[in-house]
Amino acid sequence: MNRNIPLGAGLGLKAEHYDHALACDAEGLWYEVHPENYMVGGPRLAWLERMAERHALSLHGVALSLAADAEPDAGHLRRLRALIERVSPVLVSEHLAWSTWRGQYHPDLLPFPRSDEALQRIGENISRTQDALGRSIAVENPSHYLHLDGHDWDEIDFLTELARRTGCTLLLDVNNVHVSAHNLGFDAAGYLDRFPAQAISEVHLAGYSEDDQAALLIDSHDAAIAEPVWALYRHLIARIGPRPTLIERDGNLPAFAELLAERAIAQATLNRTGALS
């Protein structure tokens, strides 16, 4: 595939949609996968390699555990590099979170206090990762549910400092900002306005669900993107200009055509802003 074509709006790639996704030739379309599902042999890897021949791919990790007080697992990094060499992704990203600790994997993106100690450790972990992979990565802002004491750093300042120290870029998940703003009680638009535009290499959009009992919004990726998130996205793109934008959908999976229609909304926003800039 031609990797010089600018990335527009992409979709999370699901096995259920493989044939449609492989055949689709929408302009600017790209796909994102979790590399952990493909760090194996067999049909899955063969499937992804066929996809990589036709479409730009992004590898969006969930298990490097950058925010753990431990170095990233050497075997995991080796397997990630091998996968990168096989499918040549245009983007590689991870989360500002932890999931692996003392030899156990807890399948979630877990929070931590943004302390000076954490900044130092995470910066080292990102640098180690980038050295092992031979390329820079993007780091994503997490969703928040808990009021957590012990932060020395504001989240945007923390991410900006990580980018400055390591040369990583930032993946801005607009749904995570909306969900966190609701759950913790801050202004989402204000957060987006302060986010460093020049560091953003990718944007994520997704749907959320509501936990009525706890009055929380959950970053569940199991619904269409909500209008408040679209509004924040338009607001963001109007300020920073077009950026590769991914629509994540993991649960209540609709037909591929429905996801393509949602993607077209994001693509139209990018096209409008691109034409103006």
Add this chain to the structure above:
Amino acid sequence: MNLSLGQFQDAFVDALYLRPAPALESLTGQAAFAVYRNTVLSGCVEALRANFPSIETLVGPGWMHDVTRAYAQQTPPEDPRLIHYGATFPDFLQALQTSHDLPYLADVARLDGYWCEVFSAEEEPCLTLADLAGMTATDLARGHLTPRCSVRWQWFEPHPAYSLWRVSREDLPWSPEQPWVAEGALLSGDSDGVSHQPLDRGACTFLDACAAGHSLQVASQLAQQRQPDLDFSDLLGRLLQAKAFRPLTFA
């Protein structure tokens, strides 16, 4: 809260698994902490349901949900590649036999586990029939056949574990004519997917012997001892077709 990053993570994991975590009372006292507990546990449960579909067919979704939750609480994943999760789940089911009263359940789970292993196995060189062309019987007898890492086999006493697994996994009806006898199974994977077939007891012995490093001659003798009526030519043909071996060696 005045914890180092590592202390915070130790306490957080304790709290996730409902162990005492007094240092994090300010977090665990919030209703939102349940989001993390639920997400971690449901991630484990969904992975086990995906890896052991035959078990859910046999025990039903309710019991499967309860047993996978219990297993996940006790045995979190060690590898983020969740297709590898549940290596000890069959043993866990075996230890629970008095509660499910299905003596074959653990063996069916073993076959689901083998499916995951061969589905995700790395590609290795493969012995083909053409590689054997021109070799004498003496050469062959001295050779060693090593099973590829994408192959699993087992003989199951005393129940038809392979047939039970196949009808459960493929949602087929159980035939009343199906004899309740011991069975073996062979599962083999490649980039196209997983294939499987029943395997005689002598064939399982043959593969065990090959994996143990015996020569083809010794392995075939052991197989014939276990099953005197074994059709060895037919077996070798089937195993080659199933891409069961790496290229022949003569070490």
